[in-house]
Amino acid sequence: DARCVYVLLSDSTRLLCCRFECDWKLARLLLGSMEDVEQRLSRSCDVSSFLNKLTELLDGQLKHQMCSVSPPPPRPPSYYQHLCRDIEAVGWQRMVHIDPTFQDLQIKATYACTLCVHAYMQQLPPQI
Numbered sequence: 001d002a003r004c005v006y007v008l009l010s011d012s013t014r015l016l017c018c019r020f021e022c023d024w025k026l027a028r029l030l031l032g033s034m035e036d037v038e039q040r041l042s043r044s045c046d047v048s049s050f051l052n053k054l055t056e057l058l059d060g061q062l063k064h065q066m067c068s069v070s071p072p073p074p075r076p077p078s079y080y081q082h083l084c085r086d087i088e089a090v091g092w093q094r095m096v097h098i099d100p101t102f103q104d105l106q107i108k109a110t111y112a113c114t115l116c117v118h119a120y121m122q123q124l125p126p127q128i
Contacts, residue, residue: 018042029061075102 020041022030030037037054044050083102087095096106 029058029065033057033061 018041020034020037027034036057040053040057041050044053080102087105090107094107094109096108098105
């Protein structure tokens with residue numbers, strides 16, 4: 001699953017005046033650490049060294065997140081039966097992604113009058 005990172009460079013060759021932007025998924029992972037990210041960006045001598053430091057920070061965040069998150073409680077069989085009926089109504093061919101916990105669903109919709117393809121993501125509550 002790819003994440004987007006943008007390091008917006010200023011006219012200067014130094015990273016002191018640069019900005020860091022990322023997609024919402026990465027921002028959620030870095031929640032509470034953005035000040036540290038900005039500090040690492042300003043102290044790095046080049047983009048490559050900053051990305052190495054960012055990778056180290058993200059590895060630490062992921063390890064911490066994996067240790068602190070407990071798996072959701074098991075759902076009753078009726079939940080999965082209802083979910084499968086709903087997906088069948090929409091069409092399995094439109095499913096883009098279902099995560100292993102069945103909490104994140106992504107459905108693709110294409111309009112007949114255009115070539116637009118839209119992805120719809122639904123995060124289900126941990127317990128129904």
